Amino acid sequence: MGRVPQHLRELVFARSQGNCQKCGVEIELETMHAAHIRSAADGGAEHESNLEAWCQRCNLTQGPRSAGDPRVTPRAWQLDALVPIARRIIRDGDATLSAAPGAGKTVFAGLTYTTLRDLDVVDRLVVIVPRVALVDQWAEALAGACHIQLKPGSPVARRGQDGVVVTYQSLLSRDTIEALLSHPYHARTMFTFDEVHHAGEGLSGQLAWGRAIGELVGDLDHLTAKVLNMSGTLWRSNPGERIPTIRYSPTTDGKLVSRVDYRIDVEDLVNRKELRPLDLYRLGAQVKLADYRDLTYVEGNLADLDEREARATLRGLAGQDTWLESFVAAILDRLQDAHRALNGYWAKALIVADSQENARRFRDEVDRQQTMRNLPRLAEIATSDEKDAHTKLRHFREQKRVGVLCVVDMAGEGYDCPEIAVVGYATNKLTTLYVRQVVARAMRVTDRERELDMVIPAAIVLPDSDLLVEKLVGYLGPYIQELVPPPGHPEYDPGEDGEGGGPRMPGLTRFQLESAAANEQNLIDVAYPDGSVQHIPAELAEALARELERVNVSAILAPRMIAAARRTIGDLIDARPFDPPSADEEVLRRVAGEVPSVEGGKATASASMEKQASMIETQLAKLGRWWAVNGDPEVPVSHFNRMINQAGGIDDGARARATIEQLQRSLAEAKRIIREHCERFQANPPKEVRDDS
Numbered sequence: 001m002g003r004v005p006q007h008l009r010e011l012v013f014a015r016s017q018g019n020c021q022k023c024g025v026e027i028e029l030e031t032m033h034a035a036h037i038r039s040a041a042d043g044g045a046e047h048e049s050n051l052e053a054w055c056q057r058c059n060l061t062q063g064p065r066s067a068g069d070p071r072v073t074p075r076a077w078q079l080d081a082l083v084p085i086a087r088r089i090i091r092d093g094d095a096t097l098s099a100a101p102g103a104g105k106t107v108f109a110g111l112t113y114t115t116l117r118d119l120d121v122v123d124r125l126v127v128i129v130p131r132v133a134l135v136d137q138w139a140e141a142l143a144g145a146c147h148i149q150l151k152p153g154s155p156v157a158r159r160g161q162d163g164v165v166v167t168y169q170s171l172l173s174r175d176t177i178e179a180l181l182s183h184p185y186h187a188r189t190m191f192t193f194d195e196v197h198h199a200g201e202g203l204s205g206q207l208a209w210g211r212a213i214g215e216l217v218g219d220l221d222h223l224t225a226k227v228l229n230m231s232g233t234l235w236r237s238n239p240g241e242r243i244p245t246i247r248y249s250p251t252t253d254g255k256l257v258s259r260v261d262y263r264i265d266v267e268d269l270v271n272r273k274e275l276r277p278l279d280l281y282r283l284g285a286q287v288k289l290a291d292y293r294d295l296t297y298v299e300g301n302l303a304d305l306d307e308r309e310a311r312a313t314l315r316g317l318a319g320q321d322t323w324l325e326s327f328v329a330a331i332l333d334r335l336q337d338a339h340r341a342l343n344g345y346w347a348k349a350l351i352v353a354d355s356q357e358n359a360r361r362f363r364d365e366v367d368r369q370q371t372m373r374n375l376p377r378l379a380e381i382a383t384s385d386e387k388d389a390h391t392k393l394r395h396f397r398e399q400k401r402v403g404v405l406c407v408v409d410m411a412g413e414g415y416d417c418p419e420i421a422v423v424g425y426a427t428n429k430l431t432t433l434y435v436r437q438v439v440a441r442a443m444r445v446t447d448r449e450r451e452l453d454m455v456i457p458a459a460i461v462l463p464d465s466d467l468l469v470e471k472l473v474g475y476l477g478p479y480i481q482e483l484v485p486p487p488g489h490p491e492y493d494p495g496e497d498g499e500g501g502g503p504r505m506p507g508l509t510r511f512q513l514e515s516a517a518a519n520e521q522n523l524i525d526v527a528y529p530d531g532s533v534q535h536i537p538a539e540l541a542e543a544l545a546r547e548l549e550r551v552n553v554s555a556i557l558a559p560r561m562i563a564a565a566r567r568t569i570g571d572l573i574d575a576r577p578f579d580p581p582s583a584d585e586e587v588l589r590r591v592a593g594e595v596p597s598v599e600g601g602k603a604t605a606s607a608s609m610e611k612q613a614s615m616i617e618t619q620l621a622k623l624g625r626w627w628a629v630n631g632d633p634e635v636p637v638s639h640f641n642r643m644i645n646q647a648g649g650i651d652d653g654a655r656a657r658a659t660i661e662q663l664q665r666s667l668a669e670a671k672r673i674i675r676e677h678c679e680r681f682q683a684n685p686p687k688e689v690r691d692d693s
Contacts, residue, residue: 168198195232318354
């Protein structure tokens with residue numbers, strides 16, 4: 001009893017609410033026993049997850065025997081992966097795991113270590129992580145989940161600890177290397193390299209990380225210790241960026257692709273309910289851009305802009321007060337939905353900005369809107385220019401209340417806070433890897449969701465830009481990462497905060513955002529695990545959400561219910577094409593907006609009409625993207641969109657309100673322009689134009 005620190009005793013007692021957690025009798029702090037559920041003799045850790053407040057009689061009766069095993073129960077994929085990974089390490093000395101962000105790589109590393117330790121293969125664990133913020137996170141996670149005790153931030157462990165966790169950066173220190181090599185159990189050590197792909201990136205110092213790994217453990221021809229390589233994705237690299245513990249396969253373009261012993265992707269994890277599904281809340285914007293080359297203005301809907309114009313707009317949106325206000329309001333609405341769906345659990349939101357200045361603007365706007373609602377302030381900020389940034393990240397993760405965290409790059413790769421259910425994507429970084437890492441922050445499942453047996457969707461609030469949407473939806477599919485280019489490469493940028501966030505959009509000087517305001521053209525993209533998407537009008541989802549709340553069903557499920565209703569209708573029609581719909585099927589159609597409804601004797605717009613309009617809008621957007629790449633360079637896609645809108649009698653940015661006839665005239669004009677362009681330059685027209693011909 002005396003070995004348990006006082007702060008832990010107080011925590012355990014407070015959790016017991018003054019009653020023995022074994023027999024229920026009343027106890028006091030001064031006399032209660034902090035009982036180990038899994039005994040110290042069996043390897044039980046001095047961690048809050050392994051302690052309960054018992055009365056003296058219960059603890060003395062139990063004696064030194066274990067009363068249970070509170071360690072984490074492995075997930076199905078972890079059990080599947082454990083055998084091939086452990087077998088490979090025993091046979092060859094190394095193994096590589098590719099598991100999507102949020103899959104549970106930390107716990108898997110602990111399970112692998114304890115398995116090999118119990119088989120008398122290893123006696124020590126050394127974990128190498130890419131960021132300082134992950135050092136304590138790894139140590140805490142393994143202590144609670146696996147009862148593995150690691151010394152964080154030092155290459156030398158205390159007596160009784162299982163090993164250490166340090167950063168790749170620390171391997172540049174000769175003292176760190178010597179301390180790790182001189183340990184008497186070095187040959188029986190399992191080195192775990194977290195996000196090991198970083199060691200092969202062509203960034204200043206990072207190739208040296210790969211050389212340090214080689215010095216610590218050797219290479220595949222001669223390993224001096226056991227190795228577990230882990231990454232969130234497969235990756236490609238140049239032959240000069242080999243990591244000594246990774247097996248590669250050559251590609252036809254002269255590069256190398258990493259080989260893995262076990263792989264688990266996002267789609268599998270969503271289907272297993274081990275990650276959240278994804279809902280994208282697309283916030284439309286009416287923008288005005290100054291074109292410095294032509295000394296003109298470009299005005300229109302963000303969704304209709306070409307790639308160059310859209311990139312310039314995304315870079316400046318956070319500086320526009322009216323758009324900022326609407327964006328933050330959408331995030332707070334989604335956060336409220338998540339909080340209610342989890343029965344008052346402390347759901348959290350993450351806003352990723354493109355600069356420290358804008359991160360502070362978001363923080364101030366969140367607090368302003370909360371104050372206007374007579375609600376407590378929620379926002380915190382963690383940027384690298386603040387001395388206590390890492391402390392703030394840890395505090396935000398541990399706090400048991402609703403909150404909003406505003407960052408630039410810091411809460412990215414590896415930041416584990418499952419309570420984050422909402423992400424506001426307000427940065428100008430568009431690399432696939434960066435987008436995937438940000439989205440992953442909202443994909444983890446909380447213990448509360450497991451208790452309720454209900455996994456809520458992750459809500460991503462973002463500007464309505466095809467550039468972003470394609471990246472975000474692409475998160476659900478398998479992906480091979482291209483390693484970050486070296487300094488001097490045209491796409492390389494170390495990041496606003498020096499966080500090494502990777503390539504940003506190339507600097508643009510032609511366009512400058514003059515104004516931006518949220519408009520009514522808002523969509524919710526319900527993304528299925530297979531990568532398919534259902535586009536749901538936000539207005540329809542909001543109407544259904546109100547009705548769901550009246551029958552005590554969580555409003556957060558409204559977009560997914562509409563998507564499910566649409567798919568169900570399609571399946572029924574396919575199965576019984578000649579049978580009239582039943583009364584229940586008619587209800588489904590109304591939920592999905594597939595038939596007209598009547599309110600006050602006046603028919604409202606039907607969703608079959610909406611569906612037709614949406615299909616034509618999709619074709620127009622696709623032809624616009626084709627023109628941006630293949631069209632006349634003297635006619636920017638913004639002018640192309642304006643011409644076809646005018647042919648249909650549609651104002652800029654008003655396609656969502658146009659009639660089907662107007663959209664059809666615009667589509668016909670788009671095909672005509674493209675057909676004439678292809679005939680003039682003897683180019684191949686897109687499939688839509690060929691089929692029409």
